[in-house]
Amino acid sequence: xxxxxxxxxxxxxxxxxxxxxxxxxxxxxxxxxxxxxxxxxxxxxxxxxxxxxxxxxxxxxxxxxxxxxxxxxxxxxxxxxxxxxxxxxxxxxxxxxxxxxxxxxxxxxxxxxxxxxxxxxxxxxxxxxxxxxxxxxxxxxxxxxxxxxxxxxxxxxxxxxxxxxxxxxxxxxxxxxxxxxxxxxxxxxxxxxxxxxxxxxxxxxxxxxxxxxxxxxxxxxxxxxxxxxxxxxxxxxxxxxxxxxxxxxxxxxxxxxxxxxxxxxxxxxxxxxxxxxxxxxxxxxxxxxxxxxxxxxxxxxxxxxxxxxxxxxxxxxxxxxxxxxxxxxxxxxxxxxxxxxxxxxxxxxxxxxxxxxxxxxxxxxxxx
Numbered sequence: 260x261x262x263x264x265x266x267x268x269x270x271x272x273x274x275x276x277x278x279x280x281x282x283x284x285x286x287x288x289x290x291x292x293x294x295x296x297x298x299x300x301x302x303x304x305x306x307x308x309x310x311x312x313x314x315x316x317x318x319x320x321x322x323x324x325x326x327x328x329x330x331x332x333x334x335x336x337x338x339x340x341x342x343x344x345x346x347x348x349x350x351x352x353x354x355x356x357x358x359x360x361x362x363x364x365x366x367x368x369x370x371x372x373x374x375x376x377x378x379x380x381x382x383x384x385x386x387x388x389x390x391x392x393x394x395x396x397x398x399x400x401x402x403x404x405x406x407x408x409x410x411x412x413x414x415x416x417x418x419x420x421x422x423x424x425x426x427x428x429x430x431x432x433x434x435x436x437x438x439x440x441x442x443x444x445x446x447x448x449x450x451x452x453x454x455x456x457x458x459x460x461x462x463x464x465x466x467x468x469x470x471x472x473x474x475x476x477x478x479x480x481x482x483x484x485x486x487x488x489x490x491x492x493x494x495x496x497x498x499x500x501x502x503x504x505x506x507x508x509x510x511x512x513x514x515x516x517x518x519x520x521x522x523x524x525x526x527x528x529x530x531x532x533x534x535x536x537x538x539x540x541x542x543x544x545x546x547x548x549x550x551x552x553x554x555x556x557x558x559x560x561x562x563x564x565x566x567x568x569x570x571x572x573x574x575x576x577x578x579x580x581x582x583x584x585x586x587x588x589x590x591x592x593x594x595x596x597x598x599x600x601x602x603x604x605x606x607x608x609x610x611x612x613x614x615x616x617x618x619x620x621x622x623x624x625x626x627x
Contacts, residue, residue, distance in 0.1 A: 280324040289319045289332055296579040297339065313339060314358045317365035323371060330371040333362025333538070342432045353542045356490035393452045394419045401426045403504035404431040405619040407591035409599060420612035421447035422563045425457055429462040432502060434471065437514065438536075438614055450491060453482050454536075458497075466550055468508050472533070476512070479537035492537040496561060504620035505553055510546040511537050515567050518583055519551065520558040521589070525583035526582045558591065559618040565611035569602060577605050 286416055296312050313336045320329040337359060397406045404426065412420035421440040426433065432608035436458050440447045457478035461471040475495055483491040496514040500507050508526065509517065520524045531547030560583060569577040586594045595615045604611060 260313060269399060285319075286323045289316045289324075292316055292319070293332075293335070304536060310436075311354075314361055320378070321365050321369045324369065325373050326366050326370040330362075330366045333359075333365060352413045357489060362531055366463065371419075393448060393455070394425075397424075397426060400621075402428045402500070403621045404433045405499055405621065406434075406590070407595060407619075408538055408616045409595040409613075411565075411609070411613045411616040412598065413610055419448050419451060421451065422565065422612040422614040424561070424614055424616045425452045425455055425461045427459060427460060427591055428617075428620070431462075431499065433500040434458075434462050434506070435470075435498040435500075435561070435616065435618060436471075436475075436495060437563065438475075438493050439514065439563050439565075439612070439614075440493040441491060449481070450482065453478055454493060454495075467544055468497060470511055471497050471499075472512055472536070472546060476536045476541040477491040479618065492535045494535050494564075498559070498618070500620055506550055507553060507559065507620070508548050508550050512541075512546055515562060515564055518560040518562075520560055520587045521554065521556070523587050524586070525560070525587055527579050527580060545625070553620050557620065558593075559620075561614075561616040561618070563614040564614060565609065565613035566598070566602060566615070569606045569609060569613075571605050572607070577602060591619060 272286060272420055292312065293316055317329055317333040320332045324332075324460060327460055337355075340355065340358065359584045367569075382548070395409065397408045406426050408424055410419075410422065410424075414420055423440070424435070424437040426435040429433075436455075438451075440450045440454070445503055454475055457474050458471070461474040465474060472495065473495075479491055479493060493512075494514040495512045496508050496509065497511075498517075500605060511528060511530040511532035513532050517528050519528055528549070528551060532548050532549035534540035534542050558594060563578065566577060568577050571577075582598060584592075586597050586601075589597065590595075598615060599613065602613065
């Protein structure tokens with residue numbers, strides 16, 4: 260299973276960026292009110308002066324129905340008030356004209372709302388496609404590495420924020436990256452796109468893993484120089500698997516450490532990180548590369564600081580290592596889903612982008 264961006268897209272349904280229909284109770288309110296008023300008037304032995312409530316039905320229909328259905332409600336309301344067979348009330352000429360005016364105005368408002376909603380759907384669809392072009396869902400596997408990712412942007416109604424990840428195959432092996440750009444939301448999308456583009460090129464061109472990180476650093480410095488006092492920076496974690504996926508080489512530029520899931524336990528892999536990207540210190544303190552020998556069944560977990568730095572109401576940090584051990588035996592997709600749900604339960608509200616990436620190498624010792 261690939262990256263979950265966004266949740267509704269996982270099930271093949273319409274993305275929530277494209278809008279959603281109104282709540283069911285809003286749609287059923289006009290017919291329910293119509294039935295209640297009519298039933299009360301007809302069932303009561305004494306005159307019950309509640310027919311005036313019929314006048315609000317066309318206005319309620321505007322919230323969830325198109326102009327045709329709204330006009331139909333208006334015709335039904337007027338007929339119930341004036342046709343002798345149905346006459347539920349005895350409105351005066353002024354009252355009747357007011358109801359007719361409200362019904363007509365409701366049809367116009369419904370027409371305007373329908374056109375606005377159609378335009379909004381178009382705009383949001385284009386925005387969703389553009390954001391997914393920046394950070395497309397991960398494939399199920401890249402080379403000998405199975406991939407499962409989860410991405411939750413902090414800013415509502417956006418798919419992409421300041422975090423990014425990707426997994427690509429190239430002439431020097433399968434490489435993966437996870438990073439976190441300064442800030443979050445739409446303001447960081449351009450920087451994310453630029454860094455991912457630099458990563459894609461370096462996967463094909465750069466033989467050494469440190470050079471891949473250097474390419475990202477150079478890209479960010481160049482982008483930052485275009486804007487005065489931009490001060491752009493980002494953290495990144497870059498991985499490279501061997502041809503047989505028996506070893507993984509890792510280097511970090513200020514990013515949270517990855518975890519090795521082995522035998523139902525989670526082990527934090529300490530790296531000697533270099534400075535964050537974009538600060539101009541890469542040449543002074545380049546990151547060290549660490550090589551880890553992988554065993555059959557091993558998995559690597561990469562997470563953003565949106566997880567490790569989340570706090571509960573008391574100020575305690577989210578116990579990521581403990582939770583990883585708790586869910587280590589689950590499948591990668593269940594692991595990311597349960598971690599996200601557990602994080603929400605722990606913090607209540609997550610105010611930063613949250614990114615998870617689970618990489619499962621299929622070594623030559625493992626069949627299938």
